[in-house]
Amino acid sequence: MEKKTGRVLVFDHPLIQHKVTRMRMKETSTKEFRELAKEVITLMTFEATRDLPLKDVEIETPICKTTKKMLAGEDIAVVPVLRAGLGFVDGMLSIVPGARVGHIGLYRDPDTHLPVEYYCKLPGDIDKRHVYIVDPMLATGGSAVAAVDCVKKRGAVNIIFMCLIAAPEGIEALQKAHPDVDIYIAAKDDCLNENAYIVPGLGDAGDRLFGTK
Ligand code: PRP
Numbered sequence: 001m002e003k004k005t006g007r008v009l010v011f012d013h014p015l016i017q018h019k020v021t022r023m024r025m026k027e028t029s030t031k032e033f034r035e036l037a038k039e040v041i042t043l044m045t046f047e048a049t050r051d052l053p054l055k056d057v058e059i060e061t062p063i064c065k066t067t068k069k070m071l072a073g074e075d076i077a078v079v080p081v082l083r084a085g086l087g088f089v090d091g092m093l094s095i096v097p098g099a100r101v102g103h104i105g106l107y108r109d110p111d112t113h114l115p116v117e118y119y120c121k122l123p124g125d126i127d128k129r130h131v132y133i134v135d136p137m138l139a140t141g142g143s144a145v146a147a148v149d150c151v152k153k154r155g156a157v158n159i160i161f162m163c164l165i166a167a168p169e170g171i172e173a174l175q176k177a178h179p180d181v182d183i184y185i186a187a188k189d190d191c192l193n194e195n196a197y198i199v200p201g202l203g204d205a206g207d208r209l210f211g212t213k
């Protein structure tokens with residue numbers, strides 16, 4: 001499979017902007033946050049799958065024979081970064097139900113802010129798949145870089161990193177470490193605060209999604 005060129009695309013459709021703003025609001029409940037996460041990723045997936053190759057197929061309608069386009073059978077793997085990436089899986093599978101799902105377990109050490117890997121289980125044929133790593137937040141970029149390292153180590157070549165909110169620092173770090181990876185985001189925020197949280201951001205994505213603190 002050919003390697004991609006790294007791009008940063010901001011999916012700023014009005015519906016996506018509206019829903020991400022509601023996710024940012026501190027009064028948004030866990031239930032609503034979860035629903036919005038699913039809706040936003042479903043909308044983003046339309047754009048994120050725009051480059052999937054098509055092939056000509058001969059079909060017959062009730063009227064006549066014709067040649068039309070269908071997906072060329074390029075297979076997709078959705079790879080959420082635990083925990084918060086799990087909130088994106090259902091939305092993506094609603095659009096690409098045949099996708100395989102891998103999991104990468106990472107958490108940020110609260111003191112160093114560096115990622116700690118605790119789990120990685122991917123489809124065996126990950127090298128042949130379009131790999132969509134999903135995680136709502138790209139803050140320092142440490143987790144994203146580690147997640148891409150993890151899938152590349154197992155052979156993945158065609159990789160997209162998809163998130164809701166990215167800080168400039170995270171985008172820069174991911175591009176520097178993995179210039180071949182496309183980055184698809186819904187919003188680019190201002191900066192990081194002293195705790196390496198995105199400003200204005202939405203807070204801790206995992207806590208908001210799962211109601212933990
Ligand atoms: C969050 C988020 C990313 C990471 C981003 O996860 O879901 O994985 O932080 O930060 P970074 O770009 O600075 O690495 P967290 O580590 O809080 O783990 P959790 O999902 O288990 O709560």
Ligand code: URA
Pocket residue numbers: 137139196197198199201202203204205206
């Ligand atoms: N992780 C989050 O969940 N939120 C941030 O703003 C940064 C890292």
